[in-house]
Amino acid sequence: MRAIDLFEETHAALSANKVRTGLTMLGIVIGIASVIAMTAIGAGAQNAIESSIQSIGSNLVIVMPGSQRTQGYQVSFSRGSSQTLTRADAEALASELTLAKAVAPDLTGRYQVTAKGTNTNTSVVGATSVYPSVRNVSMDIGDFISDAQDASIAKVAVLGPTTRDDLFGEGADPTGQIIRIRGIQFTVIGVTKAKGGSGFGSQDDTIYVPLSSASRYLAGGNHVSTISVQAIDARSMTDLQTEVTDDLLARHKISDPTLADFSVLNQADIVATASSVTGTFTMLLAAVAGISLVVGGIGIMNMMLTTVTERTREIGLRKAIGAKKRDINLQFLAEAVVLTFLGGAIGVGLGWAISFALTWFGVLSASVSLSSVLLAFGVSTAIGIAFGYYPARRAADLNPIQALRYE
């Protein structure tokens, strides 16, 4: 039997009972579509989380006060509550580190902020002039805090766009206006560009003041809450982490690294952890979708077994006029594979449409990957072969005499 004849037979058989063919195929369509959509949603979530981590800056090693309990993992730290890091530490790091591009210390706290008739509670970041380049902050209106303003302990403030909206109304230019932080007057000199909400606290709802001013007027003392160190490139981050740790251990005169009064976090580690979490999540979604695919496959097998029983006489006739076992086997296997392959193709289309719709309506930016499409096609065809094999074998093994007599 030739391939073209096989195809024609398959077409004739499948179009003979279109409703049944369609319903059987639906199982595979739903299975494949859910696998595609679920992995796309997983990939979308992963992208969203990674980009929100990247939005706080690139190639960052972040030093925080507090103790690091377990080697390599940040199980618990009392961020902001201890005061073991100082501005002097940051300045020493800036001058001594070889792999650092920039060092940006900051002192963050939450304060009540008032303007004319409005007030809000927001985080106030004491920052230096390098902060925007390290933490990916760019300016919309005016300028960021300069070295001179930091040196002169100037009472100036840069607002995040959300804070600006809260205090002065949406889209207003607050430059030159006065705000009060903890009752102390600051002059607004600029507004940062919106970065969008991120899972790690919005950088849009923030006020930046010079680090020196934050130390003097708001927090008191000479400590800082974090030191962000930017590596010269992505490859040197691990080395930089070691360098930072060694340098600070030496400065704080601590010989045992397990007793360090600070902790050093590598941004790459955070990304990797988040990725592995979303990866597991995606696997879970795909596994649930995969179950529906298997159920669809069983539907195919059920239909093929019914077909073989219904067409027993026809199989007997085909054998009587010279069809061999192989011919019958191929014919029924081809039916199952074409069913699943078509179902797979429609399912990929549907899954893609679902992902597209989710992105279009802004629920989530789902992204369909080529590998998941290829995998879906492969799996659906494999299901056709796996679940079509047994019915096809049964058909091929029929005794022609008994098959012809079958009522």
Next chain:
Amino acid sequence: MIEIKDVTKTYSEGTDVAFQALKGVSFSIEDGEFVAIMGPSGSGKSTLMHILGALDTPTSGAYRLDGKDVSTLSDDELADIRKGKIGFVFQSFNLLPRTTVLRNVMLPLVYAEEEEGAREARAKKALLSSGLNESHFSHRSNELSGGQIQRVAIARALVNDPTLILADEPTGNLDSRTGEIVLGTFQKLNEEEGRTIVLITHEHDVAEHAKRIIFIKDGKIESDSRSHTRRKANP
């Protein structure tokens, strides 16, 4: 040329008691003969038909078809014999439903891997030989009358140009008038084209349309003679 020599067939599957359906049958059929194998039900004629049609192999004895021994072949080799040398006509027609007459007749050529272009010409020739005309070719098989359906089945048996046409109770599901038409078709094929035809039946009236009648009873040949009162089909 068909030679059957001391053929026996014993069924022992499923029961402890072996049942011997054929107890040593011998005969030969020359090319161009029209033979009826007759016998009551349970006589072993169906078993003989299966062996003649290469659907089954004898327990002992020899079956030579065109000089080739087919009594010891494997399933796939038997399929090749059926494909090339035997055309079947069944009591229950066994046409593919919802399929056109032409495609039904072309089906054996699909398994014979005949050239695509030649299939249709051969199928049309076979259909014309079995007394159908062009107007029926594109009908679906379930749109035809019983007599027409059986003639499509005859055309399907003819299309491979077989050594032997084996008809198993071909008039069993037809009324006597359409039965006559079908038997007339066999007579015409035998006389005008020299086809070798073996007709299996339990009805004396039907058997008498053949030139020679082999009567089987209890797995043995009781008589083998020329048809004395040969009937011409008279639809």
